Amino acid sequence: LKLSEAVYTKRSPLGGIPIPPKKLVNLRGIREGVRRFAFLLETCRPGSFPDAPLLAALLDLKSPILGRAALILECAHFVHRCNKGDWPEWIRSSTARQLSLMGCGGALGNRGTPSATRRMHMMQRAAGRCFYHWAHQIGDRICKLMETDGVMNSNEKSDSFNKRTDMKKRQLKLHDELEDFFDEGVVNDDSGEVCPQALLLLACLLLNEITAFLRETFQTIPRSRVSRTAAGATGWERLMSHRRWSILSNTFNAQQQPTITGSVQSITDLNLAIHRTPPI
Structure with missing residues (x-):
């Protein structure tokens, strides 16, 4: 009973305006939740957690505003770290572990093996795409909230001559x-x-960090390209297959082509028929 009275204390009206009862937030619960959220950000693939719709729903989620603001700040700090090259530790440690297993040293050990570097670049580009989805969903949500607020303000302006205007101010x-x-x-x-x-301002801060990442870091990450030798070999094999069919069709004369019926059914039998000695 004393705890409820301490958390929900009644306050007298001030200037004729009723003041809502005091409801203090649970700081310990918010701290624990933010720690778990930061742990998931660090251990999951960059940008895969949280989902973009879930992150956008934080703006008007039924929860304490301080908790929502803390989660948005954690996301903004994570994107800022990635923009500065401070990626999660497990990405860098996995690359270093592969280098130690390969026994690479010297210049190759400094720049990493091609496969490990390629995987890291693919993961970083995937993180950039996920950050873009974050920004897209948050921007749409902010626009909807501003449109709703604009409609409410327009309705209030139509009743501006009402006596409740001064009370609202x-x-x-x-x-x-x-x-x-x-x-x-x-x-x-x-x-x-x-x-x-204030919460909208923090969401705009996250949009600013994502924009900085896309401009400064994402454009410098090398893209994974298909090997030209593999593509050339495939084209060459296709060309040689057409060439074989053309040579094979030209070797048969016009009298023997109707018996083939458009497909090489048995080249061995055809070869025997061509080289068979005529009966005496």
Whole structure:
């Protein structure tokens, strides 16, 4: 009972405006959740966690605003690390382990084996594509939230001559003065899905980090190309197969072609028929 009174304390109205009851967030739970989230970011393939729709849903998810902001900041910090070349440790350690198993040294050991470097580049480019999907989903979600906010503001402007206008202004001013993200009673409502401007600003910060990664790092990652020798060999084999059929068809005369019926059924029998000695 004392704990509930400490968490949900009643506050008297100020200036005729009712102040919502105080609801303090669970900081210990948020810290543990952020640690697990950071662990998953570090151990999963870069960009594969979280999913792009899930990350965009954090903006208006039914949860404490402080927890949502912490997760978005973790994603922004992770993209910033990747942009600076600080990729997860398991990617670098796997490359180093392969080098030690191969026994490479000198210049080859410094730049890595071709297969390990190629796999690392493929993983980095895949991470860039996942980051792009993050930005795309977050941008669409921000646009929808802004459109919804614009429709609500337009409806309020139509009733601007109402007596509730002054009360609304005073209420917004009071919320700005009492803004405390450790108190859900002020920054959030009963639905728990409010997306304040500060959270939108953090989402824009994540978009900025993703844009910087795509401009500075993603364009410099070499692309995996198909070997030209394999492609040339395939084309040469195709050409030689057509050439064999053309030579084979030209060796038969016009009298023998109808018996073949367009396909080489038995070249051995045909060869015996050609070289068979005529009866005496």
